[in-house]
Amino acid sequence: MATTFTVKILRKYPNAKCTSGYLAVNNKIICYTLERPWADNMQNISAVPPGRYPAIIRYDHTDHWRIELKNVPGRTNVQIHVGNQVDDSKGCILVGLDLGADLCSLGRSRDAYAALKQSFYGSATPTSSPDLNIQVEIE
16 A cells, blocks of 8 residues: 655745745655745746645656646646746746745755655665655645
8 A cells, every 4th residue: 555755835935026935745844945926826827726736756857757746726737846946937846955035046956856856765766666645735
């Protein structure tokens, strides 16, 4: 039976330019997040609506690993991935280990992404994929 891998996005700093906060895996904060500001859930323009979403791992991008949220109302292709500025996102969730003083930029995004990936696999050098159900909760 599969275990649930829970990713929580805890929004703390929403403003007119961006939405930033924290990402926790199984209740342990591992990095900061950055999204576009709320814009009525418009595809490619808005932050993701709060809620609980099942997710899958996609291996078809150049980085060969992304968490994609499913069943986001009115949206498709919503993912968690690397990026440093709001413009690096088309309505997705970016991760980074450093949050800029402006609360709208991230640093060390690839390091945060590696930490997220390691938390999923339980190893920095996995040899197989674990049997995990992925749940993303956005608050």
